[in-house]
Amino acid sequence: MSLHRRSFLLQSARLLSLTALSAAFPGIASARTNAYPFSLGIASGSPRADSVVLWTRILPDPLNALSAGTQALRVQWEMAEDEAFRRIVAKGSTTALPELAHSVHIDVTGLRPDRWYWYRFMLGDAVSPVGRTRTAPAAESMPGSLRFAFASCQHWEFGEYAAHRHIAAEAPDLVAFLGDYIYEWGPYDLAHPTAPRRRINECLSLADYRARYAQYKSDPHLQASHRVAPWIVTWDDHEVANDYGGDRDERVDPNFLARRAGAYQAFYEHMPVRLPALPSDPTRFAQMRIFDRYDWGRLAQFHVLDDRQYRTYHACPHPGRGGSASVTASCAERMDPARTLLGLEQETWLTEGFAKSRAKWNFIAQQTLMAQASQVPIAKEGDGRFWTDGWDGYPAARQRLFDSVLKHRPANPVVLSGDVHAFYASDLKRDFNRPDSADNPVIATEFCGTSVTSSSRPQSRTDQYVAQNPHMKYGRSDRRGFVMMEVTPARTQVRFQGLDDVRNADSGISTLARFVVEDGRPGVITAG
Secondary structure, three states, X not given: OOHHHHHHHHHHHHOOOHHHHHHHOOOOOOOOXXXXXXXXXXXXXXXXXXXXXXXXXXXXOOOOHHHHOOOOEEXXXXXXXXXXXXXXXXXXXXXXXHHHOOEEEEEEOOOOOOOEEEEEEEEOOEEOOOEEEEOOOOOOOOOOOEEEEEEOXXXXXXXXXXXXXXXXXXXXXXXXXXXXXXXXXXXXXXXXXOOOOOOOOOOOOHHHHHHHHHHHHOOHHHHHHHHHOOEEEOOOOOOOOOOOEOOEOOOOOOOHHHHHHHHHHHHHHHOOOOOOOOOOOOOOOOOOOOOEEEEEOOOEEEEEOOOOOOOOOOOOOOOOOOOOOEEOOOOXXXXXXXXXXXXXXXXXXXXXXXXXXXXXXXXXEOOOOOOOOOOOOOOOOOOOOEEOOOHHHOHHHHHHHHHHHHHHOOOOEEEEEOOOOOEEEEEEEXXXXXXXXXXXXXXXXXXXXXXXXXXXXXHHHHHHHHHHOOOEEEEEOOOOEEEEEEEOOOEEEEEEEEEOOOOOOOOXXXXXXXXXXXXXXXXXXXXX
């Protein structure tokens, strides 16, 4: 369906009963004719074998935070075994609070494992679109397959969200989003600009971040991608601020923690995530645990990481600044064994997960490239130039993760990555500087996805990266898109999907490369 057709249908859906909406939204003038309350769509996520989270936010006008009024609103919801809602299995009502931006999170429990369900929301006479979701298979089952997409990095003004239209068309079982769902600056337009603009409207407050999410979630293709399957989500830096680490941003702003708390709250308000009961303390979002583990029966386990909130500060930043830099061996701080990207608690949690995993495939879903990526050739020990925002800035932490894999031997570890706006397929080894040594085998496989829209380096530079990092088997930075994975007990098949034109909402897409990982055989196999 074309973007114009989708826009027409969306506009038509908004022209609903004014009488019902006036009752549902006290204080909204009866003259308002565009008050459809579900302008940001609906979503589901955090799937378990017996439960899934449903989400929406009541906001008639994506660019007007006051369009939902200031009172709490009673929202109805239904879940059914069929798209026509003839076999309703659960329903209820909940209160959309203005303190949480009139967002709605329903943790629907008591569901049957390995089942597709359909869901919708109602406010007065207004009915949301219908979403499709599903539960994970039962814990002891061995599903025959799992099809999932993963994506990251969708800067609004660098292109259209055609990638999400194609994700929806794939009709996957699951979507994993690995961070940079929003970017913290840009124009507040409901149309994607035709060219990137200067840095404006940087988000600093809770209200700013809410407005940015509302803008992004107004996109019909992104909404379609959310409606087709449950999502597993984590964040990266731009959900808060570029290259932030722990409680420090690039500016070393003494008030950064307050900014981060607002960004974390807005993330919760706009994502289908499951959190413990929220305390009354207004600083409850100063910290927010999002690392989690999701099982797909015995076939797959997803270890979903957070590499922002708990990390050690960046090594050797520019004077008076925080954030990343490109450094050489002169930056001794980078090699400090105490440095951590995940924090001690999360590292311990991940190690325990590896030790206990009974899954056939262990997917480590995280933000940034894990393979070493020297920006210059390495002729001898100590050579290299490395970007400090990713795992290359924390080599001791990466070594501990690899040592944990070697010690506990979780079956078929596969790392899923984003952030760097390029496709990469890499073999992961304990010592990247000894690629041909017999005592340095491949211990895991990594697939890094390109961005949905965000720009990247020239392909010629990526070709140099691949040439000077022999564990990298493929690199492509000139196309935007996403990654499709098909998992069976015997193998995982991978497709790198690249858009023809990121600036065209109706863009076609093609498979740029195919790979296979065989059960019991770590490493990239090119499949065409």
